[in-house]
Amino acid sequence: MFDGIITMAAIALAGVGSIYLLHGITAINADPLAVLPFQSGWQPEQHALSRYHVRWYLATLLFLAFDVEMLFMYPWAVVVAELGATAIIEMFLFLGALFVGVVWAWREGGLRWV
Amino acid sequence: MDAFARSATRRAHVLLVEVPGQWRTRAAVERAVLTRGWSLAMSPADADVLAVCGRPRPQLEKATGLVWHQMSGPRVRVDVADDAPAAEALDQAQARLLGTEHHRHDSDSRPVAAHLLSANKGHDQESLNHGSMDHGDGDDGTMRHDGGDESGGEGMDHGSMGHESMDRGDEGDGTMRHDGGDEGGGEGMDHGSMGHESMDHGGHGGHGGHGGNGGNGGNGGNGGNGGMEMAPGGIALAEGGEDRDGLEMDVLYVRLGPVLPHWPAGLVLRCALQGDVITEAQAEILDAETQQRHAGPTAGPAAGLAAGPARILDNTVSLLALAGWEDAAAEARRVRDAVLEGGDRASCAVKLDRLRAKVARSRVLRWSLRGIRPLGHEELERHGLPPHLDGDTYDRLLGMLERAGDSNGKLASPLPLDKLPHLVTGLDLAAARLVIASLDVHELQPGHVHDETSGA
Amino acid sequence: MSEPSVTTVAPAWALAAVAILGALVVLAAALDGALTARGNDAASGAGGGVATPLWEAARLMRQRRRRTVEADGMLWRLGGAGLVVTAVLMVAVVPLGEWTIFDLDVGVMWFNAMDVMVWALVWLTGWGANSAHSLVGGYRFLAHGLGYELPLMFALVAPVIAAESLNVGRVAAAQENSLWFGLWMPVAFLVYCLGVVAFSVWGPFAPALGADIASGVGAELSGVDRLVFEVGRYALLAAGSAFAVPMFLGGGAGPLLPGWTWVLIKTVSLLLLFIWLRRRLPALRPDKFMELGWMVLLPAVLVQDLVVAVVMVWRG
Numbered sequence: 001m002f003d004g005i006i007t008m009a010a011i012a013l014a015g016v017g018s019i020y021l022l023h024g025i026t027a028i029n030a031d032p033l034a035v036l037p038f039q040s041g042w043q044p045e046q047h048a049l050s051r052y053h054v055r056w057y058l059a060t061l062l063f064l065a066f067d068v069e070m071l072f073m074y075p076w077a078v079v080v081a082e083l084g085a086t087a088i089i090e091m092f093l094f095l096g097a098l099f100v101g102v103v104w105a106w107r108e109g110g111l112r113w114v
Numbered sequence: 115m116d117a118f119a120r121s122a123t124r125r126a127h128v129l130l131v132e133v134p135g136q137w138r139t140r141a142a143v144e145r146a147v148l149t150r151g152w153s154l155a156m157s158p159a160d161a162d163v164l165a166v167c168g169r170p171r172p173q174l175e176k177a178t179g180l181v182w183h184q185m186s187g188p189r190v191r192v193d194v195a196d197d198a199p200a201a202e203a204l205d206q207a208q209a210r211l212l213g214t215e216h217h218r219h220d221s222d223s224r225p226v227a228a229h230l231l232s233a234n235k236g237h238d239q240e241s242l243n244h245g246s247m248d249h250g251d252g253d254d255g256t257m258r259h260d261g262g263d264e265s266g267g268e269g270m271d272h273g274s275m276g277h278e279s280m281d282r283g284d285e286g287d288g289t290m291r292h293d294g295g296d297e298g299g300g301e302g303m304d305h306g307s308m309g310h311e312s313m314d315h316g317g318h319g320g321h322g323g324h325g326g327n328g329g330n331g332g333n334g335g336n337g338g339n340g341g342m343e344m345a346p347g348g349i350a351l352a353e354g355g356e357d358r359d360g361l362e363m364d365v366l367y368v369r370l371g372p373v374l375p376h377w378p379a380g381l382v383l384r385c386a387l388q389g390d391v392i393t394e395a396q397a398e399i400l401d402a403e404t405q406q407r408h409a410g411p412t413a414g415p416a417a418g419l420a421a422g423p424a425r426i427l428d429n430t431v432s433l434l435a436l437a438g439w440e441d442a443a444a445e446a447r448r449v450r451d452a453v454l455e456g457g458d459r460a461s462c463a464v465k466l467d468r469l470r471a472k473v474a475r476s477r478v479l480r481w482s483l484r485g486i487r488p489l490g491h492e493e494l495e496r497h498g499l500p501p502h503l504d505g506d507t508y509d510r511l512l513g514m515l516e517r518a519g520d521s522n523g524k525l526a527s528p529l530p531l532d533k534l535p536h537l538v539t540g541l542d543l544a545a546a547r548l549v550i551a552s553l554d555v556h557e558l559q560p561g562h563v564h565d566e567t568s569g570a
Numbered sequence: 571m572s573e574p575s576v577t578t579v580a581p582a583w584a585l586a587a588v589a590i591l592g593a594l595v596v597l598a599a600a601l602d603g604a605l606t607a608r609g610n611d612a613a614s615g616a617g618g619g620v621a622t623p624l625w626e627a628a629r630l631m632r633q634r635r636r637r638t639v640e641a642d643g644m645l646w647r648l649g650g651a652g653l654v655v656t657a658v659l660m661v662a663v664v665p666l667g668e669w670t671i672f673d674l675d676v677g678v679m680w681f682n683a684m685d686v687m688v689w690a691l692v693w694l695t696g697w698g699a700n701s702a703h704s705l706v707g708g709y710r711f712l713a714h715g716l717g718y719e720l721p722l723m724f725a726l727v728a729p730v731i732a733a734e735s736l737n738v739g740r741v742a743a744a745q746e747n748s749l750w751f752g753l754w755m756p757v758a759f760l761v762y763c764l765g766v767v768a769f770s771v772w773g774p775f776a777p778a779l780g781a782d783i784a785s786g787v788g789a790e791l792s793g794v795d796r797l798v799f800e801v802g803r804y805a806l807l808a809a810g811s812a813f814a815v816p817m818f819l820g821g822g823a824g825p826l827l828p829g830w831t832w833v834l835i836k837t838v839s840l841l842l843l844f845i846w847l848r849r850r851l852p853a854l855r856p857d858k859f860m861e862l863g864w865m866v867l868l869p870a871v872l873v874q875d876l877v878v879a880v881v882m883v884w885r886g
Contacts, residue, residue: 004578019794023793028633034636034637063720077736088883099869
């Protein structure tokens, strides 16, 4: 059963690999050129890799809550037609509760930046 | 192999460098690039051709030189003088892109990044304030480019080789530097070969470059060794600063301009970035001293008549492109070119109306530009900014399209440089770029370097 | 699970699947080239831009690669090259008419997992270069992701509720002799399309590659590194279009022609629509879009899911 997907992955990797190999022949120089990062014609004053100020970190927490919820959503989606109304009510009460949290975070400005 | 090289140059990407006052030249090159089915590059990594529009003064030449080093090759530099036909320059560029042997050779003699870094270090730190003083000789060497494209491109290389030769001395005492030892020898060899090449092209000006940079190299040596432990690869690590939430976040100092698409020519904005938010900025005009003497308003054959509207449309192109709306940007560009070509007024007016209607119709555009840096009347007055910059970025865009309809419009008066930092502090990069584009800058008026903090 | 709705073909057919994906990429790039040439008034000598993929590929194969100072080389390349691989893994679960390469019971989740992987890959491409512009671009993509991903996930759930299965073949089969899911769940379909455009960093979702930050994530890419990155974006767009067919567009259903041709026809149509859309819309700025994603799209798809669930229970 997994033969197909493994073959797909292998072909994709082989394809990317051979393009890189081919590039070694066709490029004017196979060695990557060492350069400074582009900064409008100036040298970088610092390394760019740093503690980046992610302004939307509140949204990431919110996202996490909902993302974990997807764990329940997929199995639920498969059986909801069978289980009937109670399953719908239970799930959407839960989603509703989560969404109240989202609305609260939104009103607090958690989805706005700057 | 030949067919391969030909296919590879059928759609070259061109990075434009605009000398202040040379926006017409840039617009002409831009149009020539697009009509031949080529593409405009947004960074040197993507570029095959570096098209310098006008004659760069020392500081801009230096920035252009660094960008030239960042192009991976095959690479070609063309200098387009203000009255030169752009299409011919591009034909030449294409022909020169084809020479695989030449580019292989060029690629063998490229300096290593670490070398560039230490060689430039000494004067880079000073550059914001008294930039070009130490660079004079070298630039005399490069002025001569405009004569012929061929030697123009090569000349840059020699300049850099000059840097490099100095740098090897530096390498001696700083062996802990990355990429160090083994490269040194190789560079020496290449250096020799470059010398040869300069002979081939008869580019003696290049040697002038050597001499000029020699003096700097010494400085570079000293500067380069300080703080080695905290500076992997010769670049410092970012250091912390309090952000607005009281968290300690790293601050990056990033300069925007001069070589940056859709950016006012000659402007350099040194931004302190926390994440992508500008917490502090300083504005500067490159070559401010020399520019006043040499450039001034360009008096091309068609200058004056359509200058105002075309310039406004040119800025509209930038704003729309920065807003990510390619179709509208392309349309604005077509209208601009029609106006610049001096097509009949009625048809230009019709095209402009169509563009204006299209822009005004887009709800997504309105949604995305509304509320960015609103400026009230009092604020404009206080800062000495023209009253037509009233409103937020969206209003300013519509205002630009409105003013572009005035076919007798002249170029707007210069914008005071020292107000720019104030306008962009506290914004993120995307918004800051949109705001600057929406100011419809026709020319900048140099002022004193001005600091502005986010607390203000 | 009971009898499968599709036949799993021999692994060797994977070559054909990848070839089809490749052809879609070339087709998409050709159309984009043609539209760009038209928009720029390119001279007719430029061939109308249709040959753009060929010229660009040759150009990038000739161009030298770059390595920025102290870049995280491995993660950087992994990001770019990973996009193509991810797209290939996505199409593995898409049945071509009655055949499939990978008949996974949880195929929909598989697709979902792959599209989340794109977050990491695009971000790594931006982060690895050790360049300020790229870094800003990488984080912009994550910010967009926070806005589009949840609506996309809930949009994928809607057809699953109606089909009572996470198997892609079964979802397609559930639309036989009935209305296509795309037609009676328009909100889910629209949000899904938005998600595809978004995870391909395409059109209005391209601020991560924005002109304002010197093409951001792509700012330091050259040569083959840029080539695989660009191919990866087109491949993701194509894979997303292909996956929409069994999920929303009735799979191989259609008159006269065999099922596999219909799958291809529908995929190509959707793909070309996405390509055409690119130049027509301004960018959705990540900061603004986050609010839109959470306060408009998310509730809209939740209601869509509710409607679908109620309909299913009511029916039966």
